[in-house]
Amino acid sequence: MELKDLVTLPEQLQVVFVSGYLGYSLAYAGYRDNERKEDLLYGVLSFGIFGFIFYDYFRKYFSSFLIPGLGALLVSILVAIFWRKYGKKLFCKALHRAAISNEDGIRTVWSRITQDTTIAPTQIVVHLKDGSKCECDDIDRFHDASIPSLYTDSEGSIALYVTKKTLPNGEVIEYSQIRSGWGDRITYIPKDQISSVAIRYLKR
Numbered sequence: 001m002e003l004k005d006l007v008t009l010p011e012q013l014q015v016v017f018v019s020g021y022l023g024y025s026l027a028y029a030g031y032r033d034n035e036r037k038e039d040l041l042y043g044v045l046s047f048g049i050f051g052f053i054f055y056d057y058f059r060k061y062f063s064s065f066l067i068p069g070l071g072a073l074l075v076s077i078l079v080a081i082f083w084r085k086y087g088k089k090l091f092c093k094a095l096h097r098a099a100i101s102n103e104d105g106i107r108t109v110w111s112r113i114t115q116d117t118t119i120a121p122t123q124i125v126v127h128l129k130d131g132s133k134c135e136c137d138d139i140d141r142f143h144d145a146s147i148p149s150l151y152t153d154s155e156g157s158i159a160l161y162v163t164k165k166t167l168p169n170g171e172v173i174e175y176s177q178i179r180s181g182w183g184d185r186i187t188y189i190p191k192d193q194i195s196s197v198a199i200r201y202l203k204r
Contacts, residue, residue, distance in 0.1 A: 047080055126189055
């Protein structure tokens with residue numbers, strides 16, 4: 001659906017689609033790899049219904065569309081935040097305890113690791129296909145850097161602050177000038193150069 005099509009829809013449907021999309025995008029940020037159209041549609045409708053309920057109830061009290069419309073967006077966003085932080089985990093835990101399913105709805109292991117906000121990475125070692133490895137021995141040292149700590153994308157590429165590199169012949173290179181007056185030196189490693197990654201985590 002294009003924007004020009006959206007604005008021609010009745011107000012109620014505009015509320016459902018806009019609030020639903022905002023809610024769904026927030027609730028599943030980082031988990032939308034290889035997303036199917038059906039997932040997007042049902043996700044938008046699932047969160048949009050909460051915005052619509054708010055809008056439908058309060059619309060009669062206002063002469064303008066603006067206030068109930070904005071309220072509907074806020075409701076969908078709050079529901080999405082609750083679902084992302086608590087609801088989904090509780091729902092999956094209930095299914096597991098009832099011996100119904102072990103599915104958590106996360107498509108990739110990489111997303112499961114990198115999107116978990118209850119854990120914090122402390123160290124990382126990236127093993128490269130050429131036999132070398134890049135390490136960051138204290139990720140938290142860079143929490144206030146221009147690009148904080150380390151960065152990953154959905155494909156598995158990594159950007160990190162390399163404090164030590166081991167070459168294929170075993171030679172170790174220590175880097176001490178990662179942060180200087182010239183800025184912070186971050187290293188980008190594309191997915192196709194990586195063979196494996198080892199990350200230490202602490203519970204927040």
